[in-house]
Amino acid sequence: MWRFDPDSFRASQVRPGVIVVAVALLAYPLIATNFFIFQIGAYSLLLGTVALSLMMLAGYGGMVSLAQLTVAGFGGYMMAIFGTNSVDVHGFGWPWWVLIPSVILASATLSALIGAISVRTEGIYTIMITLAIAVAFFYFTRQNYAAFNGFTGFAGVEPPQVFGVNWRAPVPFYYLALAIAAFFYFAVLYGSRTTYGLALQAVRDNSRRMNSLGYDVTAIRVFAYFLSGLIAGTAGIMLVWFNGRISPGSISVSVAIDILVIAVVGGLRHPIGPFIGALAFVLLENFAIDLIDRERFNTVIGLVFLFIIFFSPDGILGLWERIRPHLMRKPNVARSDGARK
Amino acid sequence: MNKTLNRADALSLLQSSGQYALELEAISRHFGALVALADINLSVKAGERHAVLGSNGAGKTTLFNAITGDFAPTTGRVRLFGEDVTDLPAYERIRRGLRRTYQISLLFENLSVLDNLYLACRGVSRNRFALRRPRRDDALMASAETLAAAVHLETVRDTPVGELSHGQQRQLEIGLALSGAPRLILFDEPAAGLSPGERAELVDILNSIPSHIAYILIEHDMDVALRVAERVTMMHNGRVFKQGTPDEIENDAQVQELYLGDHHG
Numbered sequence: 001m002w003r004f005d006p007d008s009f010r011a012s013q014v015r016p017g018v019i020v021v022a023v024a025l026l027a028y029p030l031i032a033t034n035f036f037i038f039q040i041g042a043y044s045l046l047l048g049t050v051a052l053s054l055m056m057l058a059g060y061g062g063m064v065s066l067a068q069l070t071v072a073g074f075g076g077y078m079m080a081i082f083g084t085n086s087v088d089v090h091g092f093g094w095p096w097w098v099l100i101p102s103v104i105l106a107s108a109t110l111s112a113l114i115g116a117i118s119v120r121t122e123g124i125y126t127i128m129i130t131l132a133i134a135v136a137f138f139y140f141t142r143q144n145y146a147a148f149n150g151f152t153g154f155a156g157v158e159p160p161q162v163f164g165v166n167w168r169a170p171v172p173f174y175y176l177a178l179a180i181a182a183f184f185y186f187a188v189l190y191g192s193r194t195t196y197g198l199a200l201q202a203v204r205d206n207s208r209r210m211n212s213l214g215y216d217v218t219a220i221r222v223f224a225y226f227l228s229g230l231i232a233g234t235a236g237i238m239l240v241w242f243n244g245r246i247s248p249g250s251i252s253v254s255v256a257i258d259i260l261v262i263a264v265v266g267g268l269r270h271p272i273g274p275f276i277g278a279l280a281f282v283l284l285e286n287f288a289i290d291l292i293d294r295e296r297f298n299t300v301i302g303l304v305f306l307f308i309i310f311f312s313p314d315g316i317l318g319l320w321e322r323i324r325p326h327l328m329r330k331p332n333v334a335r336s337d338g339a340r341k
Numbered sequence: 342m343n344k345t346l347n348r349a350d351a352l353s354l355l356q357s358s359g360q361y362a363l364e365l366e367a368i369s370r371h372f373g374a375l376v377a378l379a380d381i382n383l384s385v386k387a388g389e390r391h392a393v394l395g396s397n398g399a400g401k402t403t404l405f406n407a408i409t410g411d412f413a414p415t416t417g418r419v420r421l422f423g424e425d426v427t428d429l430p431a432y433e434r435i436r437r438g439l440r441r442t443y444q445i446s447l448l449f450e451n452l453s454v455l456d457n458l459y460l461a462c463r464g465v466s467r468n469r470f471a472l473r474r475p476r477r478d479d480a481l482m483a484s485a486e487t488l489a490a491a492v493h494l495e496t497v498r499d500t501p502v503g504e505l506s507h508g509q510q511r512q513l514e515i516g517l518a519l520s521g522a523p524r525l526i527l528f529d530e531p532a533a534g535l536s537p538g539e540r541a542e543l544v545d546i547l548n549s550i551p552s553h554i555a556y557i558l559i560e561h562d563m564d565v566a567l568r569v570a571e572r573v574t575m576m577h578n579g580r581v582f583k584q585g586t587p588d589e590i591e592n593d594a595q596v597q598e599l600y601l602g603d604h605h606g
């Protein structure tokens with residue numbers, strides 16, 4: 001039976017900075033316009049949550065998967081097919097309390113299946129095989145009209161009215177996205193110090209040794225994909241509600257690579273990294289056109305990606321960790337910041 | 342970890358049961374045209390301390406890999422405590438009491454010493470997938486702390502392994518191998534790269550391993566190997582060349598010529 005462990009809670013690294021950020025995030029809708037609440041705030045949280053599922057796999061498990069958006073997209077399609085949509089294709093109208101858990105579980109199962117296929121590879125080969133899966137799913141949805149309605153996809157996919165709240169309205173949607181992002185953020189943070197979390201990191205460090213300690217390395221890796229699928233699937237539901245529609249373009253390779261860029265730019269060493277990366281990405285996506293043509297956006301994000309990788313392989317988070325000691329250094333006082341390696 | 346005082350009696354009792362910790366039957370391993378192991382027959386009794394010696398390329402580490410299941414032998418059978426494990430994956434053999442260390446330390450460098458030992462203890466117990474944090478009063482965490490003391494690493498137990506010295510990493514390798522009630526441990530050159538002081542510490546640790554645990558030691562340092570082993574197997578070109586007690590091996594003319602050199606004396 002689970003019992004509260006104060007030692008473990010203290011180890012969760014709840015610092016004053018976390019509280020300040022939490023208050024700022026909660027108060028954000030009070031000062032922001034609907035555009036900033038919905039298009040910037042909520043969208044950053046959703047992309048950050050998808051990227052968090054990648055961070056969990058790559059940062060803790062050493063498995064860089066380009067199929068996380070595929071899992072999220074699968075969740076979105078399932079919502080459209082088994083829930084309601086406005087294109088008169090499928091839309092079985094399952095009640096939300098059956099539909100949502102089913103879709104999350106189905107997404108996690110798909111993710112575990114992708115894991116079962118790809119965990120026997122490592123490094124660049126994992127990237128290639130998950131990229132192949134992402135491309136295959138993209139073309140499958142585009143060409144399959146019987147199940148996925150082909151090129152058109154589905155529109156009119158909206159969140160249910162629960163507790164009398166219109167969850168598509170900017171403020172409720174923002175808080176829903178924030179609650180989900182915070183839940184998974186803390187779950188991943190807590191999970192990194194659980195027995196399974198330690199085992200996953202140990203597999204990343206040395207899978208052969210883990211095998212020789214009695215662990216089934218394949219099972220550990222596949223379970224990581226399953227857990228990351230819970231995150232990506234939930235984010236997929238939110239994304240389809242955010243856009244109100246889903247089509248093959250929503251899960252194209254370029255968007256899948258955006259997720260990788262977000263995770264890497266933010267930083268893969270800590271669960272906050274993907275959210276930082278997502279915010280940077282969304283801000284650039286929305287405001288870079290004030291400086292350059294819309295067509296040049298990929299050039300800008302590519303340059304930012306190169307800049308970050310060149311100066312800080314650990315992303316913006318790593319950059320901050322390098323700058324922070326200089327900002328916080330007190331004259332003539334030696335200090336150890338205790339940052340995790 | 343205290344050495345049992347009546348080791349001879351305990352060993353006698355164990356071995357009188359007739360149980361073998363390990364039995365290798367006609368093991369061979371080919372890598373294409375290269376024959377790394379050829380027709381190896383070897384038995385190690387429960388509680389026995391056995392050294393495997395041989396020059397580089399003799400097939401010692403390949404033999405360990407065949408025993409642990411890191412790769413399957415081309416032919417032959419491996420039996421652990423009477424059970425045929427030839428077709429079992431490595432982790433299943435570990436759960437039957439087999440442990441090993443590696444010639445080059447294979448550790449979890451970003452985790453602390455205690456986390457490494459805790460995972461080693463957890464690997465052969467239940468709840469390997471537990472989604473909760475180990476508590477300070479967890480029995481396995483207590484075992485990990487005991488192991489840290491046993492391999493003289495209690496002062497660095499919270500240090501990330503990547504920051505340990507080479508000698509400390511070798512000690513941790515042994516700690517991992519001692520975790521979770523092992524019955525047979527394979528030590529692959531545990532003294533490699535150690536200073537004379539660290540080697541003495543290593544011999545202490547090896548001698549303090551409880552009597553019921555058998556081990557096989559690959560070691561180039563004859564002083565270490567012959568001080569801890571009760572039986573010795575000499576390998577050459579992938580074959581068993583000679584077997585005997587440390588004295589017999591040390592005084593064997595062919596062994597001296599092949600391995601110890603003409604000047605040994």
